[in-house]
Amino acid sequence: MKQRQAMHYTMDGDTARCFLCPHKCVLKPGQTGICRVRKNIGGTLYSLNYAHIAAYNIDPIEKKPLYHFYPGSRILSVGSYGCNLKCSFCQNHAIAHGNPGSTVIGPQDLVERAQEADGSIGIAYTYNEPSVWYEYVFDTACIAKERGLKNVLVTNGYIDEAALRQLLPLIDAVNIDIKAFNGSYYKKVCSGTLLPVLEAVRLAAGYCHVEVTTLIVEGLNSNPNELDRLGEWVSGVDKRIPLHLSRYFPAYLMDSPPTRLDTMTAAREVMKKHLDYVYIGNVAGVDNNTYCPGCGAKLVERNGYGGIALIENKKCEKCGESINLILKMKEK
Ligand code: SF4
Structure with missing residues (x-):
């Protein structure tokens, strides 16, 4: 190519x-x-990585993670190599910072594969950082959108505003990492800066469905006061943005022990003071169902990576509360 x-x-x-x-x-x-x-x-x-696919799977949408975007769906998920941050705990360091093998798949071909993939609602650009795969994501997303497929970004949000503005009209949903609400953490642990990421979250929220993920690393970004400020900031954008608190496990350059379970549950309690939907990731057996913020009724049931919506529209059937949930159309 x-x-x-x-x-x-x-x-x-x-x-x-x-x-x-x-x-x-x-x-x-x-x-x-x-x-x-x-x-x-x-x-x-x-x-250099245009059309180079280093990771290719058909995943549950919940695995991105996106919990409020077509729950129970699957999506063709692709990634390349390269990244513009260098997080010490990177789970995908082999493709982000290594030199993995890759297969060349042009935009048209990828869209056709997504159309043929069993049950896939579209394409998720994920695994490595899609911002630095920009041209391929842009070209592919244009064709996918024309064909009625959904485009999903799973990103660190470290992208220039003009570039993001040009891409967002093609994108249906995005999960953005806010790695910490702490500039020195971004500098020391990720070799980046916090502010552009916050701007990306705010900008994306004006265009498409947004969810946020924060990996909780014991002792580094788990301080309740810092988490409280993060929750407050996200709620200032929209308190209905789903927030995923993901448990850290040792990877890449970081070998400190996994984050304690009680730290994860304490973080969730802090976030719930500000946000309607808070979930815990990387912890088996945790209750990650979606409940109505108005009356507590169960709205989406989740088991592992499966999700089953118990309502048919965006309103709680019990109390009428409007729910930030995009649901699959019922097949006729
Ligand atoms: S400015 Fe451009 S070349 Fe430099 S890291 Fe960012 S995307 Fe890569």
Whole structure:
């Protein structure tokens, strides 16, 4: 496949300035960005991972995680390699920071596979960071949208505002990580900054369905006061945004013990003061059903990665509360 020229950069002589993400790399010919997947080749910036698929599965939508977007559905989930953050605990470091094998699948071909995939509602761009796979995500999402498929992003939100604004009209749902409500954590643990991520959450909430994930790492971002401020901030965008608190397990460069279960449940209690829907991830046997914030009626039943909606529209049938839930149309 022909190399794809990058979007969102300018040239100053033969030096490229990439504006795709807040790193804003300045790249002389032959240089590659922090993400490892955008390179100045002879005075033109190219996407090196365009159409390179390093991970490919048909997953339950709950696995993204998206709990309020077509519960019980499946979605073709693809990822490439490269990332613009370097989180010490990265669960997907083999593709984010390694050199995995990949298969080339063009946008048209991927959309056709998604249409043929059994029960899939569309395409999720996930596993590695889709922001640094921008051109492929953009080209594929355009075709997928034309064909009536759903486009889902699972992202760290570390993307420039103009680039995100251009992509969001194609996107139906997004799960954005807020890794901590703490700038020094972003700097030390992830090699990034918090503010652009918060801006991405706020911007996305104006365009599509949004859920947020925070990985709780014992002692690093589990402080109740910090979590309280995070919950308050998210509720300021929309208290009906589902928040996923995910339990940390050792991975990549981080070998401290897994986050304690009582820390996870305490974090959930803090968040529930601010938000209507708070879930715990990476913990077996926890109650992750959706309950009506008005009357407590059970609305979606979840078991592992399965989800069954118990209501047929976006209102609680018991008390009439409006629910932030996108449901599959009933087949006729
Ligand atoms: S997308 Fe990559 S090359 Fe562009 S600014 Fe971000 S890290 Fe640098």
